[in-house]
Amino acid sequence: MPDPKPSAQPVEFAPWVDPKAAPLISFRGVTKRFGDFTAIDNLYLDIFQREFFALLGPSGCGKTTLMRMLAGFENATEGTILLEGQNIGAVPPNKRAVNMMFQSYALFPHLTVWDNIAFGLKRSDMPKDQIPARVEDMLRLVQMQKFAKRKPHQISGGQRQRVALARSLAKAPKLLLLDEPLGALDKKLREETQFELMEIQEKTGTTFVIVTHDQEEAMTVASRIAVMDHGKLIQVDTPPVIYEAPKSVYVADFLGDVTVIEGRANRVGDIYEVSWAEGQPPLRCASPLTLAPDQSCFVAVRPEKVEIHADRPEDENVLQGKIVDIGYLGNLSTYHVQLANGQIIKAQNFNTERDTRRRFTWEEDVWVNWTVRCAILLER
Amino acid sequence: MRRLLLIAIPYAWLVALFLVPFLIVVKISLSDVQLSIPPYTPTLEFSAGWTGIRDFFSQLDFENFVFLTEDSLYWKAYLSSLQIALVSTALTLMVGYPIALAMANAEQAWRPTLMMLVILPFWTSFLIRVYAWMGILSTEGFLNQFLLWTGVISEPLTILNTRVAVYIGIVYTYLPFMILPIYATLEKLDVSLLEAAEDLGCTRRQAFWLVTAPLSKPGVIAGCFLVFIPAIGEFVIPSLLGGSQTLMIGKVLWEEFFSNRDWPVASAVAVVLLLILVIPIILFQRNEQRQREAEQ
Amino acid sequence: MKRFSFFSAVSLTLGFAFLYVPMLILIIFSFNESKLVTVWAGFSTKWYVSLLHNEAFLDAAWVTLRVAVFSSTIATVLGTMAAYVLVRQGRFAGRTLFSGMIYAPLVMPEVITGLSLLLLFIAVGVDRGIFTIVLAHTTFSMCYVSVVVSSRLATFDRSVEEAALDLGAEPFDAFRSVTLPIIAPAVISGWLLAFTLSLDDLVIASFTAGPSSTTLPIKIFSSVRLGVSPEINALSTLMIGIVTVGVISVSIMTKRSATRQARDERAAIQG
Numbered sequence: 001m002p003d004p005k006p007s008a009q010p011v012e013f014a015p016w017v018d019p020k021a022a023p024l025i026s027f028r029g030v031t032k033r034f035g036d037f038t039a040i041d042n043l044y045l046d047i048f049q050r051e052f053f054a055l056l057g058p059s060g061c062g063k064t065t066l067m068r069m070l071a072g073f074e075n076a077t078e079g080t081i082l083l084e085g086q087n088i089g090a091v092p093p094n095k096r097a098v099n100m101m102f103q104s105y106a107l108f109p110h111l112t113v114w115d116n117i118a119f120g121l122k123r124s125d126m127p128k129d130q131i132p133a134r135v136e137d138m139l140r141l142v143q144m145q146k147f148a149k150r151k152p153h154q155i156s157g158g159q160r161q162r163v164a165l166a167r168s169l170a171k172a173p174k175l176l177l178l179d180e181p182l183g184a185l186d187k188k189l190r191e192e193t194q195f196e197l198m199e200i201q202e203k204t205g206t207t208f209v210i211v212t213h214d215q216e217e218a219m220t221v222a223s224r225i226a227v228m229d230h231g232k233l234i235q236v237d238t239p240p241v242i243y244e245a246p247k248s249v250y251v252a253d254f255l256g257d258v259t260v261i262e263g264r265a266n267r268v269g270d271i272y273e274v275s276w277a278e279g280q281p282p283l284r285c286a287s288p289l290t291l292a293p294d295q296s297c298f299v300a301v302r303p304e305k306v307e308i309h310a311d312r313p314e315d316e317n318v319l320q321g322k323i324v325d326i327g328y329l330g331n332l333s334t335y336h337v338q339l340a341n342g343q344i345i346k347a348q349n350f351n352t353e354r355d356t357r358r359r360f361t362w363e364e365d366v367w368v369n370w371t372v373r374c375a376i377l378l379e380r
Numbered sequence: 381m382r383r384l385l386l387i388a389i390p391y392a393w394l395v396a397l398f399l400v401p402f403l404i405v406v407k408i409s410l411s412d413v414q415l416s417i418p419p420y421t422p423t424l425e426f427s428a429g430w431t432g433i434r435d436f437f438s439q440l441d442f443e444n445f446v447f448l449t450e451d452s453l454y455w456k457a458y459l460s461s462l463q464i465a466l467v468s469t470a471l472t473l474m475v476g477y478p479i480a481l482a483m484a485n486a487e488q489a490w491r492p493t494l495m496m497l498v499i500l501p502f503w504t505s506f507l508i509r510v511y512a513w514m515g516i517l518s519t520e521g522f523l524n525q526f527l528l529w530t531g532v533i534s535e536p537l538t539i540l541n542t543r544v545a546v547y548i549g550i551v552y553t554y555l556p557f558m559i560l561p562i563y564a565t566l567e568k569l570d571v572s573l574l575e576a577a578e579d580l581g582c583t584r585r586q587a588f589w590l591v592t593a594p595l596s597k598p599g600v601i602a603g604c605f606l607v608f609i610p611a612i613g614e615f616v617i618p619s620l621l622g623g624s625q626t627l628m629i630g631k632v633l634w635e636e637f638f639s640n641r642d643w644p645v646a647s648a649v650a651v652v653l654l655l656i657l658v659i660p661i662i663l664f665q666r667n668e669q670r671q672r673e674a675e676q
Numbered sequence: 677m678k679r680f681s682f683f684s685a686v687s688l689t690l691g692f693a694f695l696y697v698p699m700l701i702l703i704i705f706s707f708n709e710s711k712l713v714t715v716w717a718g719f720s721t722k723w724y725v726s727l728l729h730n731e732a733f734l735d736a737a738w739v740t741l742r743v744a745v746f747s748s749t750i751a752t753v754l755g756t757m758a759a760y761v762l763v764r765q766g767r768f769a770g771r772t773l774f775s776g777m778i779y780a781p782l783v784m785p786e787v788i789t790g791l792s793l794l795l796l797f798i799a800v801g802v803d804r805g806i807f808t809i810v811l812a813h814t815t816f817s818m819c820y821v822s823v824v825v826s827s828r829l830a831t832f833d834r835s836v837e838e839a840a841l842d843l844g845a846e847p848f849d850a851f852r853s854v855t856l857p858i859i860a861p862a863v864i865s866g867w868l869l870a871f872t873l874s875l876d877d878l879v880i881a882s883f884t885a886g887p888s889s890t891t892l893p894i895k896i897f898s899s900v901r902l903g904v905s906p907e908i909n910a911l912s913t914l915m916i917g918i919v920t921v922g923v924i925s926v927s928i929m930t931k932r933s934a935t936r937q938a939r940d941e942r943a944a945i946q947g
Contacts, residue, residue, distance in 0.1 A: 073575055093578045106576035110594045120580030387768060390758040394777040397815040401792035404799055479691035482684035496927055501695050504919045505876050507893050508912040512698040515904045520714050522701055613785025615879055630787045650788045661783050
């Protein structure tokens with residue numbers, strides 16, 4: 001008999017495009033003020049079951065407040081928050097099917113790893129005799145069986161992170177909140193742990209909401225990213241969309257590296273031509289936007305889309321300049337090419353050959369170009 | 381050379397004015413009382429040379445210590461000092477903990493002011509603070525007037541010159557010593573630990589008993605020792621508030637010395653008092669040490 | 677999230693009432709017309725007037741003040757030296773004994789400290805008077821100073837001192853021009869602490885004072901033993917007033933300088 005169970009992760013997991021899908025979490029016009037400071041400003045947002053949802057933004061953008069409202073530590077000033085259609089505004093944190101992994105991990109220093117994980121279970125309706133098995137399961141999930149008897153100060157930072165994760169997952173919450181979960185780890189450990197987090201999220205099928213200011217982390221782990229600023233959602237999309245099709249200069253600049261050029265657009269056929277500086281050719285851009293003639297706009301180009309040549313290529317969007325700076329990163333090099341009018345264009349080249357002499361050097365005159373489809377046209 | 385001088389000056393001062401006097405106390409506690417100046421024997425006669433020193437040591441004995449065990453006044457005084465110190469430490473903890481907790485929970489902007497309000501009485505004269513209670517606790521004092529007025533009692537209570545007055549005096553004067561270390565540990569307590577406890581299903585009350593209380597233990601221990609240790613040797617409070625029936629060893633020592641002029645016994649009382657204090661002092665030091673290590 | 681509950685408000689109110697009501701009563705009844713300190717008979721300042729004409733109290737106050745100034749100043753110098761030795765001089769022969777002698781007086785019952793010093797003064801044959809009280813007070817308050825100063829010394833960034841040495845300063849010069857200005861607030865609070873401890877002390881002064889050098893606490897104690905008197909209330913009110921004004925103005929000054937520093941730092945960041 002064939003296994004009736006569907007595969008753990010559907011090929012195309014995108015409940016947010018399905019109009020019939022009911023969201024797990026729903027923010028309806030939520031505003032949060034502290035005194036006269038508005039932390040969250042009339043926010044609408046749906047988060048779906050099994051999502052790995054990332055809240056990304058600079059510090060003070062309101063992402064932590066949003067998360068603390070989900071956990072129940074802050075109450076919305078206006079608007080409602082629904083969990084499975086139920087208003088959870090009046091539910092105290094200890095009664096919510098939501099658990100949180102704290103930025104500082106908040107492991108109880110006087111309790112062992114085992115007791116930390118069992119803490120929430122002892123206060124749930126789980127029968128006493130089932131608790132040890134559940135704790136063992138969680139220890140196995142995060143590979144910490146050997147350290148069950150240790151106190152938090154006797155294990156490493158990475159291990160503490162795992163214990164904190166196990167503790168917050170132990171009660172099998174409908175929603176797990178992760179507040180900068182990897183912020184305290186060094187870069188290498190952080191990258192490894194990102195994949196472990198994704199694996200655990202898939203295995204347990206829990207909905208994760210992660211708060212981070214690290215855009216790479218958000219890109220790696222998240223099914224969708226919400227970019228926040230000043231208490232508002234700037235853009236909510238999947239990582240590829242948010243990177244390749246940002247809706248504003250702010251988002252383009254916040255995620256990854258970008259060169260932004262301001263100009264005025266005019267439609268020529270199915271392409272926009274952006275004139276931007278005296279003596280420089282107009283930049284040609286394909287865009288789904290509809291702009292008024294001569295409307296002010298921005299052209300955003302990611303450095304890896306910019307090619308760099310020693311001789312003038314036969315192509316579109318070709319600009320001439322001089323290399324003023326080279327950043328060598330090992331796998332790739334970033335060149336800052338200054339045009340005659342002072343504008344700097346960032347270009348990135350993969351170092352595919354083990355040549356110690358670089359292809360281009362300082363003060364060298366070069367040509368840069370990018371294709372019509374590679375540049376992003378933005379209204380603001 | 382400079383380094384030597386830097387070490388030598390405070391060192392010599394402490395040796396001359398702390399260590400040597402202490403050794404003198406030990407020595408006199410082993411001597412016999414005599415009606416002369418100084419009122420004890422033997423005195424060390426260096427002029428007599430080696431035999432003088434030998435005579436000196438041969439005359440030292442534990443007679444005074446034996447006397448302390450024989451006269452019930454002394455061991456009763458030690459016991460009642462210990463008991464009064466224990467009870468008042470417990471009372472101070474019960475009064476001080478809620479205050480420290482409330483201070484730690486207060487708005488950040490308020491905390492320096494609250495701190496100052498706790499410390500301010502410490503800067504005002506100890507004697508005056510004890511004296512203030514004499515007028516409150518006496519039979520016609522404010523407390524009795526107030527209680528009679530509210531109708532809680534119909535006859536004035538005798539509080540002054542009882543142990544209860546001593547308890548009140550100790551709690552009152554040593555309260556800052558209890559509040560400050562507890563407040564220090566509570567203030568350092570990571571709020572996210574309490575949030576984590578609530579997130580995992582605790583009520584506020586459970587979170588207090590499961591997280592706040594155990595984690596404030598070092599502060600509680602430090603506060604208790606800071607009250608307990610000086611309370612044992614307390615002199616001013618029992619003599620002003622305790623009346624003649626309240627025995628405390630500091631008072632006995634004072635009277636032995638000034639009224640009875642029995643210096644050897646007074647010294648022996650002092651030595652035994654120190655021996656009693658050694659245990660809590662060592663425990664206190666160990667607690668401090670552990671806290672320092674935990675912070676690193 | 678607010679953690680300050682109704683319970684907190686109640687315990688703070690009751691706690692501070694407990695701390696301050698006795699002193700308030702004391703102050704109020706210093707202005708009582710009647711000699712009975714528990715029955716209000718109308719406002720009067722006559723006890724302050726009679727206090728000002730009480731030679732014995734004035735003499736005692738003068739003795740106390742002189743003792744406090746001398747002993748706290750010497751104690752500050754010695755205590756700062758001791759702190760510097762403990763925190764900065766590393767190991768030397770007898771260091772354990774030294775740190776033991778710094779900490780022991782803090783936990784030593786006053787009766788024992790007083791008794792032992794008196795026995796020393798008699799053994800050496802020094803006449804008791806202001807000089808012996810100063811010696812006694814200096815000894816125990818230098819330990820408090822050294823604890824206050826050494827906690828500051830232990831926390832400040834040592835590389836600042838090393839930078840001074842690196843730039844060619846002699847060790848003493850580095851201490852004077854770099855370390856001392858940084859630890860100055862701790863040294864000052866050490867002095868204040870020593871000063872109040874000396875003003876406050878009854879027990880040790882009783883043992884080490886001579887017949888001609890009665891300090892104010894000794895004088896207060898001997899008259900208080902006989903019962904409550906409005907004159908003592910007036911004296912207490914004056915002392916509480918002086919201390920309160922002193923403590924509050926010091927804390928306002930430190931707060932001001934802290935705010936100024938914070939503002940300067942903000943201004944510097946904003947360029």
